[in-house]
Amino acid sequence: MSFQIVIGISILLIPLVFYGIKFRRYARRQKIMAAPFPESWRAIISKNMELYNHLPQDLKEQLERQTMVFVAEKEFRGFNGVVVTEEMRVTVAVQASLLEIGRRPHFFPKLHTVELYPGAYRAESVSFENGVETKEQSVRLGESWNNGRLVLAWDHVRQGIYNYRDGHSLVLHELAHQLDQEDGIADGAPLLENGGYARFAMVFSEEFRVHQRQSKKRRKTVMDSYGATNPAEFFAVATETFFEKGKSLKKKHPELYDELKKVYNLDPAEWF
Secondary structure (H helix, E strand, O other), X not given: OOHHHHHHHHHHHHHHHHHHHHHHHHHHHHHHHHOOOOHHXXXXXXXXXXXHHHOOHHHHHHHHHHHHHHHHHOEEEEOOOOOOOHHHHHHHHHHHHHOXXXXXXXXXXXXXXXXXXXXXXXXXXXXXXXXXXXEEEEEEOEEEOOOOEEEEEHHHHHHHHHOOOOOOOHHHHHHXXXXXXXXXXXXXXXXXXXXXXXXHHHHHHHHHHHHHHXXXXXXXXXOOHHHHOOHHXXXXXXXXXXXXXXXXXXXXXXXXXXXHHHHHOOOHHHOO
């Protein structure tokens, strides 16, 4: 058999292998979602995620199914003395799944590992300017990386649970970054299932500029001032607010709310 024929056959086999992997993954996920949802998990969610108790029944069931897949596919690791528990896995997974129950679920394909610290932790960042490398230590509560890591301070995850209408959720914030990064760029523009990028860009750009002006003047806003940092942080903060203070966001920023409604295909303001 000639070298050219071997190469030709190999090229033809590549898509077959690819679709075979996709089919096996789909079949595995369907099997996971067909299993009964653990009652112990439902008790954890009902206690730790008040929003769950307000969801329509069909969304509750979808949320439970996707939570099982997230727990099965992601590795959870504890640091600085954290022993990962069932409560930790389920609490993180259900909030992550909330972002995709109205979308076609991709289960955060770039995310492989969830790292949990007991509280705020120190991390090193490296920057380059004029060819000079600079290393800095900073205290952080969470990080979302394109290399497959999600880092969370567990005490702040719990804080977001107990104050579920304060507009702050560390898990929703960092997983919004994961959605934003699916196209490889953290720019505050996630992949939109039904198009509409021009409208999205126009509304978000204007809302971001307004938020920056308000934050600079120290005016009280429905969204946290951290969203004024850059477009990526604005999208993450807007996502937190959308789910936790949906009615207020809809009243104060109706166009922004409508765009987020299209992004997530959900309407949280109607759940309460």
